[in-house]
Amino acid sequence: MKTFQYEIKDELGIHARPAGQLVKLLKQYASSVTIAKGDKKVDAIRLMAVMGLGVKQGDVVTIEVDGADEKYACEAVEKFFQENL
Amino acid sequence: MRTQHGKSVYKGIAIGKISIYKNGQQVVKRRHVEDVEAEIKRFEEARDQAVEELGKLYEKALSEVGEANAAIFEVHQMMLEDLDYEESIVNIIRNQELNAEYAVASTGENFSEMFASMDDDYMKGRAADVKDVSERLVRVLSGVQEDKMNAEEPVIVVADDLAPSETIQLDKSKVLAFITRHGSVNSHTAILARMMNIPALIGVDYEQDWDGAMAVVDGFQGMVYVEPTREVLEEKRRIQEEEKEKERLLQNLKGEENITLDGRKINLYANIGNVSDLGAVLQNDAGGIGLFRSEFLYLERNTYPTEEEQFQVYKRVAETMGGKKVIIRTLDIGADKQVDYFNMEKEENPALGYRAIRICLDRVDIFKTQLRALYRASMFGNISIMFPMIISVDEVKKIKEIIKEVKDELKQAQVPFKEVELGIMIETPAAVMVSDLLAKEVDFFSVGTNDLTQYTLAIDRQNPLLDHLYQPDHPAIMRMLQMIAENGHKGGCWVGICGELAANLDLTEEFLRMGYDELSVSPTFILPLRQKVRESKAFVDA
Numbered sequence: 360m361k362t363f364q365y366e367i368k369d370e371l372g373i374h375a376r377p378a379g380q381l382v383k384l385l386k387q388y389a390s391s392v393t394i395a396k397g398d399k400k401v402d403a404i405r406l407m408a409v410m411g412l413g414v415k416q417g418d419v420v421t422i423e424v425d426g427a428d429e430k431y432a433c434e435a436v437e438k439f440f441q442e443n444l
Numbered sequence: 445m446r447t448q449h450g451k452s453v454y455k456g457i458a459i460g461k462i463s464i465y466k467n468g469q470q471v472v473k474r475r476h477v478e479d480v481e482a483e484i485k486r487f488e489e490a491r492d493q494a495v496e497e498l499g500k501l502y503e504k505a506l507s508e509v510g511e512a513n514a515a516i517f518e519v520h521q522m523m524l525e526d527l528d529y530e531e532s533i534v535n536i537i538r539n540q541e542l543n544a545e546y547a548v549a550s551t552g553e554n555f556s557e558m559f560a561s562m563d564d565d566y567m568k569g570r571a572a573d574v575k576d577v578s579e580r581l582v583r584v585l586s587g588v589q590e591d592k593m594n595a596e597e598p599v600i601v602v603a604d605d606l607a608p609s610e611t612i613q614l615d616k617s618k619v620l621a622f623i624t625r626h627g628s629v630n631s632h633t634a635i636l637a638r639m640m641n642i643p644a645l646i647g648v649d650y651e652q653d654w655d656g657a658m659a660v661v662d663g664f665q666g667m668v669y670v671e672p673t674r675e676v677l678e679e680k681r682r683i684q685e686e687e688k689e690k691e692r693l694l695q696n697l698k699g700e701e702n703i704t705l706d707g708r709k710i711n712l713y714a715n716i717g718n719v720s721d722l723g724a725v726l727q728n729d730a731g732g733i734g735l736f737r738s739e740f741l742y743l744e745r746n747t748y749p750t751e752e753e754q755f756q757v758y759k760r761v762a763e764t765m766g767g768k769k770v771i772i773r774t775l776d777i778g779a780d781k782q783v784d785y786f787n788m789e790k791e792e793n794p795a796l797g798y799r800a801i802r803i804c805l806d807r808v809d810i811f812k813t814q815l816r817a818l819y820r821a822s823m824f825g826n827i828s829i830m831f832p833m834i835i836s837v838d839e840v841k842k843i844k845e846i847i848k849e850v851k852d853e854l855k856q857a858q859v860p861f862k863e864v865e866l867g868i869m870i871e872t873p874a875a876v877m878v879s880d881l882l883a884k885e886v887d888f889f890s891v892g893t894n895d896l897t898q899y900t901l902a903i904d905r906q907n908p909l910l911d912h913l914y915q916p917d918h919p920a921i922m923r924m925l926q927m928i929a930e931n932g933h934k935g936g937c938w939v940g941i942c943g944e945l946a947a948n949l950d951l952t953e954e955f956l957r958m959g960y961d962e963l964s965v966s967p968t969f970i971l972p973l974r975q976k977v978r979e980s981k982a983f984v985d986a
Contacts, residue, residue, distance in 0.1 A: 373491055405528050410567065
């Protein structure tokens, strides 16, 4: 399992559009990915659940990637966060 | 005649019949089903059809309101395909043996409530999206046709509120104006009204019996006149004609050159203060961005913006503008702006204080971060960099040394970048007086007339007692402008004006004669200014 933490820079937080783009991205990988804020953790491929976390600018989220292609998936997800959030 | 007040979200006058739009909320019946698997299949097919419909709406929105506003339909598609949403619907059908319509409606309600109860205005707004997609799904399931407005002639659309999918589906040739009871200045309806250039009012307390009545919508004054008197009708019709004529003349100018009667061309660029202004820049056919104020990146936040954040913004602006020039001004912040994390001391005279390039040359790390982001973004379009508040050649030399360091560091890290044009704001009397020397150091000048006037006339613009003395076209300023243009050209620079004075149509001809190569104004001034240029002569008759 791979994991990283990220502080959200986007002024709207994790809003609908990047959450949707993330879902699209994750469909390319076999690994399962979760996003956690505080003690709430959700499956990143579930759009409404991710939006339901209510992650705002300045919040720090923990991302966990687990699966056969976790190395590549984790790199892609980290890059996605840096570029879009 | 009945009159009703509302908040105008877009100007203009519309005259026509009212059509009250009936939102397609359907009564969903709760029904027991025997064959749950068949019902689940029915749901899945309806969902696929709804997703397909949304794909078409996305395409339609893309061409009508642009990518950023169309993206909502992609999100709608994903909401429909969301696993939690699907599981909830399937569970209700399977475990409670209930019909798909009911399962969708109640799931939609639950999710919409979840968003509505969130402690975040943006997320609260998403409740409407969940409702919108669920209603679409219910409609597909019950086999009801879309398009609830089938007016013969164009009408004034009146509704409680319009969902994005509803506004985009309306036949635009049949809409004269929008009136809604709810909605906000930034709602989809408002955006669409601006794009379509038709009046729109929100917060209007309308009555059901308005349906079919003749009315006038005045977007200038935020008024609706139902069954107007003849005087009102004639008065509004006259204003409408005048506006149409003005608008027609301006729209004709899109794609036209900024050229005087005697053949001199000038660049007309736009001043913007945020990425959100880009739409207006494109709509008004600006030839480029003459002043992109980068301050918004620093304001209203708690820490310095990172290089990556800045890079994303500059890249987006450069890409959106295609190959057109984008002049980005580096940080212009002083003690008068609220940026706590800069930890600046309160000053007696912030206008004469520690600000803009003075901060950048003192706290080089902040400056370098911005320069690195700018150079990295240079690969994605036609970026130029401009420095504010210059008073000496020495400052420019220091800036160039720092730029050299930044470029060397990028090269070492093998980060690609392009050479960009470097320019300075001429906004201090000192810069004017040494403009001949400054011209040898840079590629262009842009005159910031607001500060230049304040510093030259020794007038604090914030002091209302001095308003009568503040004369932006004071002979002292006009002489300076002449001198700047001459010295700039002699030193091989192109010269422009980006202060408020640039938009003063009474002076356009004078600026052309002085030889200015560029005027940069608010996006909405571009077309009026183009019109003025095309009626002007740049050379004095012999």
